[in-house]
Amino acid sequence: MSEFLTYTIIGLVTGCIYALTASGLVVTYMTTGILNFGHGAVSMVAAFAYWQLTIEWHMPVLLALILVILVGAPVFGALLERLLMRPLQGKPVELQVVVTVGLLIFLLGLANLAWSPAASATRTLPRFFSGHSLKLASVFVDYHSIVVVAVAVAVAIGLRFFFSVSRTGVAMRAVVDNPGLAAMAGARPNRIAQFSWALGAALAALGGVLLAPLQGALNIDLLTLTVILAIVPAVIGRLRSLPLTVAGGLVIGLAVTYAVGYLPPDSFVAKAQTAIPMVILFVALVLLRQERLRSGRVTGMTIARAPSLSRSLVAAGVFIVVAVVVSELVSGVNLGTATRGVVLGIAFLSLVLLTGYAGQVSLGQMTFVGTGAYAMAHLGHHGSLVGVLAAVAVSGGLGALVAIFAVRLRGLYLALSTLAFAYAMDYIFFDQHFGPYGSGLSVDRLHVPGLDTTSDKGFFILGAVIFALAGVGLLALRRGRYGRRLAALNDSPQACATLGVNIAYTKLAVFSASAALAGLAGALYGGQQHLVTSADFQTFNSLVLLLLVLLGGKSLVSGALATAVLYALFPVLQQHVPSLSNIQYVLVGLGALTLGRNPEGLGGQITRLRDLLVDRSGRAESGPAWTVEGERLVGADG
Amino acid sequence: MSAPTAEPATGASSVGGTEVGDGDGVVLRVEDVSVSFGGIRALHMVSLAAGAGGVTGLIGPNGAGKTTLFNVITGLEKPAQGRVRLGGADLSGMAPHRRARLGMARTFQRLEVFGSLSVRDNILTGAEFHRSWSRHAEDPASVTEEILDRVGLRAVADLRVDAIPTGMARLVELGRALATRPRLLLLDEPGSGLDENESEDLGRLLIELGEAGVAVLLVEHDVDLVMRISRTVFVLDFGRIIASGSPSEVQADPHVRAAYLGTQPSTDDGGGAGSAGSAGSSSSGGGGGA
Numbered sequence: 001m002s003e004f005l006t007y008t009i010i011g012l013v014t015g016c017i018y019a020l021t022a023s024g025l026v027v028t029y030m031t032t033g034i035l036n037f038g039h040g041a042v043s044m045v046a047a048f049a050y051w052q053l054t055i056e057w058h059m060p061v062l063l064a065l066i067l068v069i070l071v072g073a074p075v076f077g078a079l080l081e082r083l084l085m086r087p088l089q090g091k092p093v094e095l096q097v098v099v100t101v102g103l104l105i106f107l108l109g110l111a112n113l114a115w116s117p118a119a120s121a122t123r124t125l126p127r128f129f130s131g132h133s134l135k136l137a138s139v140f141v142d143y144h145s146i147v148v149v150a151v152a153v154a155v156a157i158g159l160r161f162f163f164s165v166s167r168t169g170v171a172m173r174a175v176v177d178n179p180g181l182a183a184m185a186g187a188r189p190n191r192i193a194q195f196s197w198a199l200g201a202a203l204a205a206l207g208g209v210l211l212a213p214l215q216g217a218l219n220i221d222l223l224t225l226t227v228i229l230a231i232v233p234a235v236i237g238r239l240r241s242l243p244l245t246v247a248g249g250l251v252i253g254l255a256v257t258y259a260v261g262y263l264p265p266d267s268f269v270a271k272a273q274t275a276i277p278m279v280i281l282f283v284a285l286v287l288l289r290q291e292r293l294r295s296g297r298v299t300g301m302t303i304a305r306a307p308s309l310s311r312s313l314v315a316a317g318v319f320i321v322v323a324v325v326v327s328e329l330v331s332g333v334n335l336g337t338a339t340r341g342v343v344l345g346i347a348f349l350s351l352v353l354l355t356g357y358a359g360q361v362s363l364g365q366m367t368f369v370g371t372g373a374y375a376m377a378h379l380g381h382h383g384s385l386v387g388v389l390a391a392v393a394v395s396g397g398l399g400a401l402v403a404i405f406a407v408r409l410r411g412l413y414l415a416l417s418t419l420a421f422a423y424a425m426d427y428i429f430f431d432q433h434f435g436p437y438g439s440g441l442s443v444d445r446l447h448v449p450g451l452d453t454t455s456d457k458g459f460f461i462l463g464a465v466i467f468a469l470a471g472v473g474l475l476a477l478r479r480g481r482y483g484r485r486l487a488a489l490n491d492s493p494q495a496c497a498t499l500g501v502n503i504a505y506t507k508l509a510v511f512s513a514s515a516a517l518a519g520l521a522g523a524l525y526g527g528q529q530h531l532v533t534s535a536d537f538q539t540f541n542s543l544v545l546l547l548l549v550l551l552g553g554k555s556l557v558s559g560a561l562a563t564a565v566l567y568a569l570f571p572v573l574q575q576h577v578p579s580l581s582n583i584q585y586v587l588v589g590l591g592a593l594t595l596g597r598n599p600e601g602l603g604g605q606i607t608r609l610r611d612l613l614v615d616r617s618g619r620a621e622s623g624p625a626w627t628v629e630g631e632r633l634v635g636a637d638g
Numbered sequence: 639m640s641a642p643t644a645e646p647a648t649g650a651s652s653v654g655g656t657e658v659g660d661g662d663g664v665v666l667r668v669e670d671v672s673v674s675f676g677g678i679r680a681l682h683m684v685s686l687a688a689g690a691g692g693v694t695g696l697i698g699p700n701g702a703g704k705t706t707l708f709n710v711i712t713g714l715e716k717p718a719q720g721r722v723r724l725g726g727a728d729l730s731g732m733a734p735h736r737r738a739r740l741g742m743a744r745t746f747q748r749l750e751v752f753g754s755l756s757v758r759d760n761i762l763t764g765a766e767f768h769r770s771w772s773r774h775a776e777d778p779a780s781v782t783e784e785i786l787d788r789v790g791l792r793a794v795a796d797l798r799v800d801a802i803p804t805g806m807a808r809l810v811e812l813g814r815a816l817a818t819r820p821r822l823l824l825l826d827e828p829g830s831g832l833d834e835n836e837s838e839d840l841g842r843l844l845i846e847l848g849e850a851g852v853a854v855l856l857v858e859h860d861v862d863l864v865m866r867i868s869r870t871v872f873v874l875d876f877g878r879i880i881a882s883g884s885p886s887e888v889q890a891d892p893h894v895r896a897a898y899l900g901t902q903p904s905t906d907d908g909g910g911a912g913s914a915g916s917a918g919s920s921s922s923g924g925g926g927g928a
Contacts, residue, residue, distance in 0.1 A: 484763045488752045495750035495811075498712050499767045499818055500738035 002138040007261040008254065009136070013145045015253020016152035017211045019246040021230040022237070023159060024203030028077075029239045031172050031189075031196040034085055034096050035412055038103030040227030042201050043208030045107055046073055047223055048115050050209045051125050069205045077201025081194045087596045093411035094361045095599055098550050101363070101543050102592025104224070109585030111220045123218040148210050155203065156246050163242075172196060232281040235416065238288065252277050268432075275427035282420040285413050286405045306478040312557075316468035323464035327457045335456045337572055339528045341565035342463040344369075347521035348549050348560035348567075349470050354514035355546070356555035357478055359490030360507060361415040364422025365545055368395040368515040370430055370537030372522025376443050377532070380523065383447030383454075391523035392516045399515020400508060407507040410493075422539040430534035440533040443526030453527075463524055470517065471557040478555075486510060544585070547592040553603020562603070663689045665822050665853035666742075671710055671720030673703075673877075680706045681877045683720070688822065688855045688870075692848040695868035695885070696857045699897055703877040704857045705747050708824050711855075712744050713737045724822060739771050743815035744824035747857070751807050751814075753800030760799055760810050761785050764817030772819075781817055789813040790839060805831030809840075822853045829860045841867045861898075865889065873897065 021043060029035050036042075046068050053064040084103070088096050115123070129143035162169040174182040175192050183189055207227060212218055215226070232252055237245030256276055263270040307315070326338060347369045354360050372391035380387015406417040434441045445453045452458040477483050485506065488496050493503050526532045548567055552559025574581045595601065600608070666688040673681040681703045688694040698704055709715035711722050713734035722729045724740050752760050765778035765785075775781075786792045789809045794802055799810055808828050815823060825844075829837045837860060844854055845867050858864045864871060865885040873881040873888060875897040881888050888894055 481766050484752075484755060484759055484766065487754050488763050488767075491752040491754055492750040494714065495746070495752070495814075496767070497714070497734035498738050498742075498744050499764055499814065500735050500771045501767050502733075502735045 003261070005137055005139050007257050009139065009141055009145060011254035011257030012250065013148050013214070013253070014257060015250035016148050017207050017214075017226075017249075018230050018233050018253055019249030020152050020155055020210070021204055021207035021227050022233040022245045022249050023155065023242055024200040024207070025230055025234040026237055026239055026242055026245050027159070027172075027203070028196050028200035029234070031175050032081070032085060032089070032193045034088060034100065035231070035234075035239065035416075036103070036200065037097065037100040037228070037231075038107060039200070039204050039230065040224040041104045041107035041111070042073065042076070042204040043211065043227040044220055044223040045111055045208075046205030047125070047208035047212035048111060048123075048218060048220075051123055051212070051218055052115075055123070055125070065209065068209060069202055073201040073205035074198035077197040077199070078194045080201070081197035084593055084596055085197065086190065086193070091596065091599065092359070093415065094355060094359065094550075095595055097361055097363070097412065097415045098547060098592055099596045102547055102589045102595065104228075104589070105543060105547060105585050106589025106593060108220065108224060109582040109587075109589055112582035113580075113586065115218075115220070117220060120219055121217050124216065125213040125218065127213040144210075144213060151206065151210065152246075155206070156242070159242055168192070168195060229277045231416065231419075232277045232284070235281055235288070236284050252280065255280070271432060272424075272428045275424040278420040278423040282405070282417055282424065285409060285417045285420065288413070306475045306483070309472075309476060309479070312472050312475045316472045319468050319471075320461075320464055323461055327460050331456070333572070335460055336528065337568050338565070339456065339460040339463050340525070341568035342460070342467045342561070343521055343524040343528055344568055345467045345521075345561045345564035346470050346524065347518050348545065348552070348564040349467075349474055349557065350514045350517035350521065351546060351549040352555060352557065352560050353474060353477075353517065354510060355549060357483060357490070358486040358507070358510045360511065361411075361418070361546070362511075362514070362542070363415050363419040363546060364425070364539060364542045365514075365518055366537045366539070366542035367422045367425045368399055368518035369522035369525060370425075370532075370534075371395045371398055372519030373443055373526035373532045373537070374433065374441065374522075375519065376446075376523035376526045377441045380444055380446065380527075383444045383527070385446065387444070388446050388520065388523045391519040393519075395519025395522065396512045396516030399518075400512035402515075403508040403511035407504045407511065419539065422542050426534070426537075426539055430537055434532065434534040440531040441526075442531050443523075443529070445527035446524065459528065463528070466520070466524065467561070470520075471561075474557060544588060547588050550595055551588070551591045551601045551603070553601040553605075553607060556603045556607065559601065559603030663691065665690045665725055666711065666855065667723040668707070668711065669721050669723070671707070671717045671722065673706055673710060673715060673717050679877050681710070681717070684874070684877070684879055685720075686872045686879060686882065688853045690821070690853045691851050692869040693844050693854040693856050693867050695864035695871035696855060696874060697859075697861055697864055697871060698874035702874040704874055705826055706877075707874070708744060708826055708857065711737075711824060712742065738818065741819075741821040742824065743818045743820035743822075745808065745811035745815055745826050745828055747826040749804065749807050749811065751799045751810055754798065756796050756798055757791050757802065757806075757810050757813075758782060758786065758795040761791075761813045761817050764814035768818040775819070778817075781819075785813045785816050789816070789843065790836075803831065805833075805836060808832070816847075820852065822855070823847065824855050824857075826857045827859060828856070829858050829863055837863055 021039065025036060025039050049072060050064055050068045053059040053067060054061055059067075080103070084099060088099055127142060127144035128147045133140040133142040134146060135141075163173055164170070171182065171187040172192050172195070174187055175189050204227065207230070208223060211226060212223060215222055229252070230249070233245050233248030236248030236251075237243075256273060259269060259273045259276055263273070269276075306312075323342070327335065330338060347365065350368070351362065351365055354362055354365075372395045375390040375394040376387040378387075379390040402418070402421050406414055406421075409417055445459055446462065447453055448462055451462055453462050478486075485496075485501070489501070489503065489506055489510075496506070497503050522537075525536075529536070544567065548563035549560060552563035570584050573584055591602070598605065664687045666686075668684060668686045671681055671684045672679065684703070684707060686694075686696070696704055696707070706715060710717045713729065713732055713736075724737070724742060727740065729737055729740070752763060755763065762778055762782040765775070765781040768781075769775040769778050786795050789812055791806065791809055791813060794806060799807055802810075808831060812825065812828055815825075829840055832840060841863050844856065848854055848867075848869075856864060856868065865888075868885055870882065871885050871888045872879055873891070873894050875893075880893045880897060881891040883891075
């Protein structure tokens with residue numbers, strides 16, 4: 001009985017923190033329509049800042065709390081809104097997702113630079129009123145837990161009061177219902193959005209400061225990931241209802257705690273308990289009633305035209321020749337890096353197909369790379385082609401399976417479902433099947449007659465040829481009937497449906513094809529690495545992959561190659577310049593933050609510049625980068 | 639121009655022959671359709687019919703529910719009650735793409751073009767979609783060239799659609815819809831953004847389509863155009879059909895004049911309609927009644 005009570009109390013405390021932070025997510029989403037994937041990172045930075053102030057700089061606790069929660073976080077939130085989020089209003093969901101994911105990666109990178117993980121064990125935060133506890137029936141409850149619950153209750157009541165009574169709160173609700181009408185009635189949507197981001201950040205900070213002492217030594221990843229789970233109760237609250245969100249938070253806190261407490265420690269579910277919230281998220285997403293297809297969105301962005309077949313064949317030929325030359329000039333580690341670049345380039349191409357052409361967001365593409373590597377490890381002994389075929393089939397099949405549930409979802413919900421899937425797979429699959437204690441899985445290299453692929457040189461050339469083929473194939477696809485179909489799906493799913501297209505099926509097919517391509521990349525990546533670990537395919541890497549593809553210009557094969565090589569360089573950088581080991585994430589995050597204003601990415605900018613310089617014949621085709629339907633049609637019916 | 643290719647209709651109620659509906663040439667039947675958004679009635683017991691071989695007009699002030707009705711007919715919106723029939727077949731619960739395959743196509747008031755594709759590719763894509771689900775469709779490329787001439791878009795065929803004026807983009811949607819060879823064509827304000835000559839051309843084209851056997855249901859703000867080319871006109875106000883009949887009958891109807899001029903007729907209190915349409919009823923500058 002006392003055991004049950006203990007678990008219940010721990011679960012409630014955890015649940016209260018979820019409820020707090022999830023309320024912050026809901027408040028910002030309600031008023032601005034943007035779900036902040038960087039919310040957890042804000043909590044994490046706040047906890048570290050609080051540690052810095054109180055422990056390192058010996059500031060009084062109360063002053064530090066005020067500085068972090070009531071000053072720092074709200075100012076940061078307001079700045080975020082003004083600088084990054086406002087330009088995102090009305091932009092495609094994929095950009096909204098990517099910019100806030102960029103914020104997440106940026107803050108993670110920054111925190112790793114500022115507070116080196118090497119010294120993490122020395123960073124602990126004392127609990128509030130440490131040493132004091134209260135006896136409740138047969139168990140002792142420490143004051144910190146009581147503080148957490150009290151704060152959560154106070155915030156819940158405060159928010160309730162705020163939204164029903166205060167002028168600002170009522171105006172915020174009005175903006176949610178109808179921004180145009182609210183503006184006419186005198187509400188200022190920009191000010192309200194700014195306020196809600198400030199409030200959201202403050203709640204994130206509050207959650208972080210309360211959570212950190214419960215987790216022992218401050219851990220950047222653990223803090224961030226814990227708060228990211230707040231997405232789950234927020235979705236249960238349908239990103240709208242605060243009471244449902246709070247209830248969702250408590251349920252998840254309790255569910256996870258009971259699972260840890262009561263399931264036998266070596267049972268499958270216990271091992272995978274970290275995945276429970278994400279499994280709940282996936283189920284909740286699938287069961288949620290979907291909003292209608294919305295019209296009047298932004299139409300597709302200007303993307304470079306696909307080069308003709310002859311041009312892409314020439315480019316592929318040149319690429320292969322360059323690869324052969326490189327293989328003669330470079331060896332050892334550098335050749336390994338180059339190989340990683342080209343084979344991961346195939347995974348990047350899988351996102352060019354999915355996100356660039358079809359406009360669907362996947363936050364879990366690395367998962368399919370991982371299942372490809374897994375299939376190759378088990379069925380590709382001695383480099384058998386069977387392994388590669390199995391990799392394509394397994395990943396493609398898994399992609400289709402996810403898609404069966406996910407294609408019904410749109411935009412943000414689709415992105416979230418891929419995140420939930422990838423995150424769950426991290427714990428359910430990768431942590432358990434990639435060698436004991438993550439020691440790794442050994443993978444053989446694909447054997448091709450006439451090419452010594454066991455040599456690094458031969459395998460690099462194989463990788464380059466397969467990348468070139470995939471690139472040419474993708475471009476051919478884009479120029480053709482299927483490419484038009486995907487562009488149409490991207491530009492207007494609604495129009496496609498009324499022209500007789502089964503959208504769900506089309507999305508399923510492209511999801512599956514993209515996953516299959518990622519699986520192919522995984523089989524080759526495994527061969528290149530010889531030994532792959534679960535860390536290679538973590539969700540975090542999927543996020544970085546998506547950001548890089550968008551930075552490279554999401555529909556550009558060349559952009560995918562360039563950013564894939566960059567990605568392959570990350571571990572090298574880490575090895576050679578340990579002091580800057582996280583600078584790459586800072587830069588990638590920073591780059592992604594600019595995508596709100598520059599949706600075509602660096603690659604798109606370069607292409608545009610080239611078009612301007614090389615071909616001045618006044619290509620009438622390149623229209624404005626953005627055409628907002630709503631704006632163009634203002635007054636059309638009045 | 640010959641009659642459009644009739645699609646093989648699914649279900650038992652399929653009509654084997656040409657465009658003929660349930661015996662009297664009616665292709666589309668809307669029966670007692672009601673839709674509410676959060677307590678506000680957008681449509682209330684709306685019934686109408688559109689016959690083959692001619693234009694049926696649907697007019698009404700802003701917010702009257704015209705686009706909502708189109709969404710119900712095409713399956714993008716579920717009605718709270720009522721049903722839609724195409725050629726006698728009940729479409730209740732049918733997904734939008736299945737309805738399209740039975741031979742209906744539409745345009746959108748808020749443009750839904752494929753902005754990243756050229757004008758030609760927009761129409762070509764429509765034709766290719768048609769070919770992908772229809773067994774006896776023609777070569778998409780030749781369909782496309784024919785339609786480019788027919789809707790008068792040849793001069794801009796190679797331009798990206800998000801770079802052309804709104805009025806032309808509406809014609810692109812019309813051309814794209816025609817590429818699926820529909821027997822029922824739903825047009826949501828195809829004339830807005832067109833100049834006088836262009837709208838003249840549009841009127842001629844719609845009459846031609848009617849003569850070729852297509853049932854055209856036309857929502858249009860240019861009331862003169864509607865009155866000129868329609869056989870039958872329905873008037874929607876606050877989600878209800880307040881009048882129907884020949885253009886001259888409708889023009890003479892006092893309810894219609896009231897709805898358009900913004901004065902309340904003494905007999906009609908507007909029923910349960912909430913605030914949804916009130917902003918629109920006075921702002922319409924249609925003024926083409928008299």
